[in-house]
Amino acid sequence: MDLRKIEEIFFRILMFCSTVIIAVSLIIIIFSTFYKGLPHLTWEMISKTPKGGFYFGKEGGILNAIVGSLYLSFGATILAILFGLPLALFLNVHIAHRRKLVNVVRFVMDLLWGVPSIVYGAFGFTIMVFFGIRASLLAGIITVTLFIIPIMVRGIDEVLQSVPRGLHESSLSLGSTRAETAYKVFLKQSVPGVVTAILLSFGRAIGDAASILFTTGYTDHIPTSLSQPTATLPLAIFFQLSSPIPQVRDRAYAAAAVLFIIILIISILSRFFSKRYQKNKINF
Amino acid sequence: MNKPKINIQDLNLYYGKQHILKNINTIIPERQITVIMGPSGCGKTTLMKSLNRLTDLTPDCSVSGKIMIDGQNILNTTEDITKIRKKMGLLAQRPYPLPMSIYNNVAYGLRISGRKKRRFLDKRVEHYLRQVNLWNEVKDRLKEPAGTLSIGQQQRLCLARGLAVDPEIILADEPTSALDPISSQTIEEKFKELKNQFTIVMVTHILRQAKRIADYVIFMYLGEIIEQGPAKDFFENPQEEITKDYLKGLFY
Numbered sequence: 257m258d259l260r261k262i263e264e265i266f267f268r269i270l271m272f273c274s275t276v277i278i279a280v281s282l283i284i285i286i287f288s289t290f291y292k293g294l295p296h297l298t299w300e301m302i303s304k305t306p307k308g309g310f311y312f313g314k315e316g317g318i319l320n321a322i323v324g325s326l327y328l329s330f331g332a333t334i335l336a337i338l339f340g341l342p343l344a345l346f347l348n349v350h351i352a353h354r355r356k357l358v359n360v361v362r363f364v365m366d367l368l369w370g371v372p373s374i375v376y377g378a379f380g381f382t383i384m385v386f387f388g389i390r391a392s393l394l395a396g397i398i399t400v401t402l403f404i405i406p407i408m409v410r411g412i413d414e415v416l417q418s419v420p421r422g423l424h425e426s427s428l429s430l431g432s433t434r435a436e437t438a439y440k441v442f443l444k445q446s447v448p449g450v451v452t453a454i455l456l457s458f459g460r461a462i463g464d465a466a467s468i469l470f471t472t473g474y475t476d477h478i479p480t481s482l483s484q485p486t487a488t489l490p491l492a493i494f495f496q497l498s499s500p501i502p503q504v505r506d507r508a509y510a511a512a513a514v515l516f517i518i519i520l521i522i523s524i525l526s527r528f529f530s531k532r533y534q535k536n537k538i539n540f
Numbered sequence: 541m542n543k544p545k546i547n548i549q550d551l552n553l554y555y556g557k558q559h560i561l562k563n564i565n566t567i568i569p570e571r572q573i574t575v576i577m578g579p580s581g582c583g584k585t586t587l588m589k590s591l592n593r594l595t596d597l598t599p600d601c602s603v604s605g606k607i608m609i610d611g612q613n614i615l616n617t618t619e620d621i622t623k624i625r626k627k628m629g630l631l632a633q634r635p636y637p638l639p640m641s642i643y644n645n646v647a648y649g650l651r652i653s654g655r656k657k658r659r660f661l662d663k664r665v666e667h668y669l670r671q672v673n674l675w676n677e678v679k680d681r682l683k684e685p686a687g688t689l690s691i692g693q694q695q696r697l698c699l700a701r702g703l704a705v706d707p708e709i710i711l712a713d714e715p716t717s718a719l720d721p722i723s724s725q726t727i728e729e730k731f732k733e734l735k736n737q738f739t740i741v742m743v744t745h746i747l748r749q750a751k752r753i754a755d756y757v758i759f760m761y762l763g764e765i766i767e768q769g770p771a772k773d774f775f776e777n778p779q780e781e782i783t784k785d786y787l788k789g790l791f792y
Contacts, residue, residue: 353597355599422633423638425589425597425632426632427638429711430625430649430652430705432622433622436652440638440648444638536686536687537685538636538637538639538685538687540636
């Protein structure tokens, strides 16, 4: 047998094994989360806040964490879109010809993407102390926004980069300003990818525990204003899993299952929307 | 020959350190078809794109000299660049329809100049689609995405879209290179009609096409203009050796 044939077989086995290992570990993660979580995922669990303290109380559910997490991640995602989308468009339309500057911004965004979320948490905490804000929903939203902006910007940026130069030129030659080119042409052409990038950022926002550890605090109640602390699903898992009381630990598993289900819904929605908005996209 | 619409003086263009256009001096006559010809990589597309400053998009691009359009130097102007670009419709090598419906593609230019009344738009869209012989093919599917048209139809749509902003000049960069013979013929015939109203600048490396439609020819080689003049003189009595070789088909 010649060497090229052996190489072919070697890499085929390598790829096959990698695929199987990854697929199996994912299935185990999903299965074990649902196995522990689903039995406790009763109506009471998702419709009631914990009674008698989240750490010791045996009654109640995790509604506070579900609502808190949704508040937090919707807030952060919306804020991140307000800053991230214009930035990504600016990079690709307005200053596209200044390659060095664009590359510096991309490099900085990549660096920020790589910074661990606990560092964002610590940063958010020092900011809070500086301004004299307590741990609250607002502080959490701001911290998580900072944490997901690089993810969102680079995600959208990658999509916008695939808009062909000819389309950019066509738009300009019709007399569009750069802003019109950005929002009416680039954005329209890239909607599916942009939606995916936004939902990916949302997924990161709702799943992260470290950045909100110091900044949002944790309570039994559903927050009624931005200045109140709030519970979140990742921290619901973190705090309740270490409890000596089995009912409290069950709440942690249920929280994990809920988190998983939310992420699943987000992924399905992102597929659905990117298909739907594909309609006007030109395939160059 | 008609009076010049565009007058280019001592134009030099660099991409980084690469000298792309070297001392270009030429004129482009009004309401005629000027063909810029030459082998690939000779700078003809760059010359055309510098006319509406699309070269601004290229990193590290520096330009010197003058491009006078109606007596105004567009390289050094206080006027809004979007106004200058509106004077020129662009037809690219392959069609780049905007990511929206057929109707909105044509209405786009009108909308961004503030003409938003539905009835006015309906009329103009029909007018321009008829002008490029596309109306009958698309009148029942105006709401469909432009991407569903065939390439030949898309190129005609792009022409209609360009005409809709009411330009004075049409810039065409090998507009038929991606098209089938019949669509190419439609575009060429349109150009012959349109030259009564518009100044047309077309880049091509198809010799026969240039012979069919050119009124004025600019021949470029390695970033320089080798020879230029009215089409008849140029094709029947070329002066330079390089031009003669090119016309004989000795190189492309």
